[in-house]
Amino acid sequence: MAFDSLSEKLQSVFKNLRGKGKLSEEDIKAALKEIKMALLEADVNFKVVKEFINNVSEKALGQEILDGLNPGQMIVKIVNEELTSLMGSEVTELTFKPGKELTVFMLCGLQGAGKTTASAKLALRLKQKSKKTLLAACDVYRPAAIEQLKVNGKKVDTEVFEMGTDVKPSKIAKEAYDYAVKNNFNVLILDTAGRLHIDEDMMAELIEIKEKVPVFKTILVVDAMTGQDAVNVASEFNEKVGLDGVILSKTDGDTRGGAALSVKRVTDKPILFVSNGEKLDELEAFYPDRMANRILGMGDVLSLIEKVEEANKDRDLSKDKEMASRMKKGKFDFNDYLESIKQMRKLGGLASIMGMLPGMGGKAMADFDSDESEKKIKQTEAIVLSMTKKERENPKLMNPQRKHRIAKGAGVDIADVNRFIKQFEQSQKMMKQLPNMMGGGFRGRKGRFPF
Amino acid sequence: MEENKGFFKRLREGLTKTRSGFVSGLNNLFKASEIDDDFYEELEEILVMGDVGVKTTETIIEGLKDDVKKNHIKEAAECRELLINRLKSVMEVPEGAYDYLDRKTVVMVIGVNGVGKTTTVGKLAGRMKESGKKVLVAAADTFRAAANDQLVKWAERAGVSIVSSVEGTDPASVVYDAVTAAKARDVDVLICDTAGRLHNKKNLMEELRKMNKIVDREFPEAHRETWVVLDATTGQNALNQAREFGLVTDLNGIVLTKMDGTAKGGIAIAITSELNIPVKYIGVGEGIDDLQRFDTDEFIDALFTN
Incomplete structure (x- = not known):
C-alpha cells in the first residue's frame, strides 16, 4: 500500500474538481498545486515533481480540457497518463542469457537497503522457475553479512558460495562464477556490500567485479522510504556502475514511495520487483500502470x-x-x-x-x-x-x-x-x-x- | 580504537556532502539581493530538497517572514543569520539529554529495517565503554538472520559483554535475561538491540511493548532511554516512523544515521520541530567512533560554514 496516502490526497483534490460544471484555469492551477504538494510529501524529488506538474498543466490548460464535458475526468486521465509514463509503461520481466549459459545478477545499493534479503528472495523466485541458482556472498565488510546470506540461503534451499572476509569481493565473484560454470548453475546472484554512492573506492569495487565477471544485469536495491536523495543515489550508481534495473524494497511500510518515481525518472531503468515483506517469498512484479491507477484512487482492479x-x-x-x-x-x-x-x-x-x-x-x-x-x-x-x-x-x-x-x-x-x-x-x-x-x-x- | 579526531572535524568531514548540497544552495540563495516571492520560493525549494518536508518548510518560512517584517530587513544577506537562529531554536537539544550517563540506564534501540540499529548499538557500546562505563549489550533482534552474530562481532570490537540469542527465540526473553545479567553484574548501561520493525506492523509493535513491560517489571529502578534510529536518507516517512513508535513507547531520543552520504538530513529538522524529540546522536561513518553526540550549534554552524 505504498501510495495510499497519495491517492487519498489526489482523491480529495478531484472531489473538489467534480461538482463544478466547467473548470477555470484557476481551478486547474489549484488542483495541480495540491497534486504538487502531495507528490512532494510523498518524497517524489522536487525536480521530478516540477517537471511533472509542468507537463500536466501544459496539457490540462489546453483547449481540449476546457471544452470537454467533464474536465475532472480529463485531468485524472492526464495525471494518470503522465504518472504512468513516468513510471514506465509496462511490466519488465527479468531476462536471462539464452540456453544454458550462466546468467549473472549483481545486486547493489546503500547500506540497509535490503540487498541480502532481496538476493535470497530473488533466489527463491528463480528456484520456483526451476533455475539452478548460486548465491555469492561478496559483502566482506559488514559483520556477519555472510552468515546472514548463508542462513537465508538455507531457508530458500539455495547454495551459497563464500570465501570468508579476507578475500577481495571481485575475487570472490570470479571464483563464484567459475564454480557456477563448472557445476552447471543457471544463475549466479552476487550479493554485494552496502556502500555510499559517493564512496569512490567502494564504487570502484563494483566496477572491478563487472570487469572480472560478465554481469548480465546490475540491479539497484532502493528503499521505498528514501527521500529526496533517491535521485542522487540512483544517478550515481547508474553513471558509475551502470544499472539495468531496480528492486524497490520495504514497500509494505506506510511510505508513499515517491522514490519509485524519482528513481525511474533519473535512471530510466525499469523497476523489476517490489520486495514487500519480511518473508522470503514476498517479491512481486512491479506493475507501473496499476501503481499509477492506484495513486489516483481507481483501485488496483x-x-x-x-x-x-x-x-x-x-x-x-x-x-x-x-x-x-x-x-x-x-x-x-x-x-x-x-x-x-x-x-x-x-x-x-x-x-x-x-x-x-x-x-x-x-x-x-x-x-x-x-x-x-x-x-x-x-x-x-x-x-x-x-x-x-x-x-x-x-x-x-x-x-x-x-x-x-x-x-x-x-x-x-x-x-x-x-x-x-x-x-x-x-x-x-x-x-x-x-x-x-x-x-x-x-x-x-x-x-x-x-x- | 583510532584517535578521537574531535567532533567538529569529523562532523564536517561527514557533512561535507551535506554542505555542498544543502548549504551551497543556501549561500547562493543569500546572494540574491532582494527579499521577494522568488526568494522565498527558492528557499522553499532548497528546504524541501533537503527533506525538511513541506509542512516544516512552511512553518520555517512563515516564521522567517515574520522576523523579516519585525526587524525591517531589506536585504537577503541579513536573512541568513535569521534563518540560522530559527533552525537552531528548532533543533535545540534539551538540557539533561545526556544525564542518563550518570545513572543506571537501560537503552532500547528501535527502528525500521535497515536503518543501522545493530551498528549503532555497537558504536554506542564502544563510546560508553571509552568513557569508563560498564556496558552490556543484548541481542534482542532474534528475527533477522545472523543479527546476533553481527552484534557479537561489534561487542568484541567494543570490548563489552553481550547477552546473545538464537534466531527465532522470543526477544522478550532475551531482554529478561539481559536485565537479570545487568542487575547481577551491576552494569551502568544496558543497551538492547531490537529487530527492525515497520511501524505499521501491529504484532511487531506489540512485541516491542512486551519488551518494555519486561524492563519495567524486572528493573523498575533503572532509568529508561528509548531511541529511535532513523536513516538520514529516509524521506518524510521518518516522521510517521517516529510518530508511530512514539505511540507504543516513550521516545526520548533520535539517532540519525548515515549522515555521511549526500542525504541532506533535513528530516531531523522536521522531526524535532513537529514531534519535539531531540536528536541525541548522529552517525557520520562506518568506524566504531563515527557516532557522535548531536550538537545543535555545531551541526547548524557546520551546515553553514564553507
Whole structure:
C-alpha cells in the first residue's frame, strides 16, 4: 500500500474538481498545486515533481480540457497518463542469457537497503522457475553479512558460495562464477556490500567485479522510504556502475514511495520487483500502470482480477455454480461459509483485497483494522470447524446444547456463537431477497468514472 | 580504537556532502539581493530538497517572514543569520539529554529495517565503554538472520559483554535475561538491540511493548532511554516512523544515521520541530567512533560554514 496516502490526497483534490460544471484555469492551477504538494510529501524529488506538474498543466490548460464535458475526468486521465509514463509503461520481466549459459545478477545499493534479503528472495523466485541458482556472498565488510546470506540461503534451499572476509569481493565473484560454470548453475546472484554512492573506492569495487565477471544485469536495491536523495543515489550508481534495473524494497511500510518515481525518472531503468515483506517469498512484479491507477484512487482492479484468476485455477467450477444457485435460493450452509473464507485466503486476505478495490484506498483503508478483522474471521472459522458435519449442512439443527459444545470446541464464548449464527441467518434471508434486487438498477451506471 | 579526531572535524568531514548540497544552495540563495516571492520560493525549494518536508518548510518560512517584517530587513544577506537562529531554536537539544550517563540506564534501540540499529548499538557500546562505563549489550533482534552474530562481532570490537540469542527465540526473553545479567553484574548501561520493525506492523509493535513491560517489571529502578534510529536518507516517512513508535513507547531520543552520504538530513529538522524529540546522536561513518553526540550549534554552524 505504498501510495495510499497519495491517492487519498489526489482523491480529495478531484472531489473538489467534480461538482463544478466547467473548470477555470484557476481551478486547474489549484488542483495541480495540491497534486504538487502531495507528490512532494510523498518524497517524489522536487525536480521530478516540477517537471511533472509542468507537463500536466501544459496539457490540462489546453483547449481540449476546457471544452470537454467533464474536465475532472480529463485531468485524472492526464495525471494518470503522465504518472504512468513516468513510471514506465509496462511490466519488465527479468531476462536471462539464452540456453544454458550462466546468467549473472549483481545486486547493489546503500547500506540497509535490503540487498541480502532481496538476493535470497530473488533466489527463491528463480528456484520456483526451476533455475539452478548460486548465491555469492561478496559483502566482506559488514559483520556477519555472510552468515546472514548463508542462513537465508538455507531457508530458500539455495547454495551459497563464500570465501570468508579476507578475500577481495571481485575475487570472490570470479571464483563464484567459475564454480557456477563448472557445476552447471543457471544463475549466479552476487550479493554485494552496502556502500555510499559517493564512496569512490567502494564504487570502484563494483566496477572491478563487472570487469572480472560478465554481469548480465546490475540491479539497484532502493528503499521505498528514501527521500529526496533517491535521485542522487540512483544517478550515481547508474553513471558509475551502470544499472539495468531496480528492486524497490520495504514497500509494505506506510511510505508513499515517491522514490519509485524519482528513481525511474533519473535512471530510466525499469523497476523489476517490489520486495514487500519480511518473508522470503514476498517479491512481486512491479506493475507501473496499476501503481499509477492506484495513486489516483481507481483501485488496483487489474491486480485483483489476476489474483482471482490465479485462485480460480485450481477451483472446482461446477461446485461454484452449485453454490451460486443455492445461494440464490437462500439455501447456503456453513460449508459454503468455510469455502468462501478459503477463497478469500487465496486472494491474499481481506486487507489485500480491500486495498485493491476502487475507493478503498487511503482513508477507508486507514480506518480498516485488518488485523482485527482477520482475527474475527479466524474465530468464525473456528466456530464452523467445531460443528459436526450434519450441523454444517443443516443450520436448522442448532440448539443450545449444540451451541455450548461448539463454543467450547472453538474456545469462544457462547455469545460469540449466538452472534455468528444470528448473522448467518440474517444473511440467508438477505440472499433470498437478492435475486429480486438484482433485476435492474445496475444498468445506467456503466460508463461512469470509477471514482 | 583510532584517535578521537574531535567532533567538529569529523562532523564536517561527514557533512561535507551535506554542505555542498544543502548549504551551497543556501549561500547562493543569500546572494540574491532582494527579499521577494522568488526568494522565498527558492528557499522553499532548497528546504524541501533537503527533506525538511513541506509542512516544516512552511512553518520555517512563515516564521522567517515574520522576523523579516519585525526587524525591517531589506536585504537577503541579513536573512541568513535569521534563518540560522530559527533552525537552531528548532533543533535545540534539551538540557539533561545526556544525564542518563550518570545513572543506571537501560537503552532500547528501535527502528525500521535497515536503518543501522545493530551498528549503532555497537558504536554506542564502544563510546560508553571509552568513557569508563560498564556496558552490556543484548541481542534482542532474534528475527533477522545472523543479527546476533553481527552484534557479537561489534561487542568484541567494543570490548563489552553481550547477552546473545538464537534466531527465532522470543526477544522478550532475551531482554529478561539481559536485565537479570545487568542487575547481577551491576552494569551502568544496558543497551538492547531490537529487530527492525515497520511501524505499521501491529504484532511487531506489540512485541516491542512486551519488551518494555519486561524492563519495567524486572528493573523498575533503572532509568529508561528509548531511541529511535532513523536513516538520514529516509524521506518524510521518518516522521510517521517516529510518530508511530512514539505511540507504543516513550521516545526520548533520535539517532540519525548515515549522515555521511549526500542525504541532506533535513528530516531531523522536521522531526524535532513537529514531534519535539531531540536528536541525541548522529552517525557520520562506518568506524566504531563515527557516532557522535548531536550538537545543535555545531551541526547548524557546520551546515553553514564553507
